[in-house]
Amino acid sequence: xxxxxxxxxxxxxxxxxxxxxxxxxxxxxxxxxxxxxxxxxxxxxxxxxxxxxxxxxxxxxxxxxxxxxxxxxxxxxxxxxxxxxxxxxxxxxxxxxxx
Numbered sequence: 001x002x003x004x005x006x007x008x009x010x011x012x013x014x015x016x017x018x019x020x021x022x023x024x025x026x027x028x029x030x031x032x033x034x035x036x037x038x039x040x041x042x043x044x045x046x047x048x049x050x051x052x053x054x055x056x057x058x059x060x061x062x063x064x065x066x067x068x069x070x071x072x073x074x075x076x077x078x079x080x081x082x083x084x085x086x087x088x089x090x091x092x093x094x095x096x097x098x099x
Contacts, residue, residue, distance in 0.1 A: 067074075
């Protein structure tokens with residue numbers, strides 16, 4: 001007679017995620033699974049990809065204007081420094097006011 005499964009083995013089975021096994025990439029043209037694991041072809045100019053549009057990379061060695069590209073970072077850092085200084089001043093003031 002087989003033993004009844006214990007409660008710990010039931011819990012262990014329930015912990016396993018209920019997901020289908022990986023079947024590999026799907027060929028968009030035929031709709032069937034591919035047997036080989038290869039990278040999908042890059043979309044051409046006429047095809048739409050599922051990713052957001054990114055600007056084309058600049059030529060290698062071309063100088064990049066980081067001030068223009070990341071100007072918002074400097075503004076955010078300045079704003080965070082102002083908030084941090086205000087909070088520090090508030091803490092110092094409260095340190096002297098509230099004994």
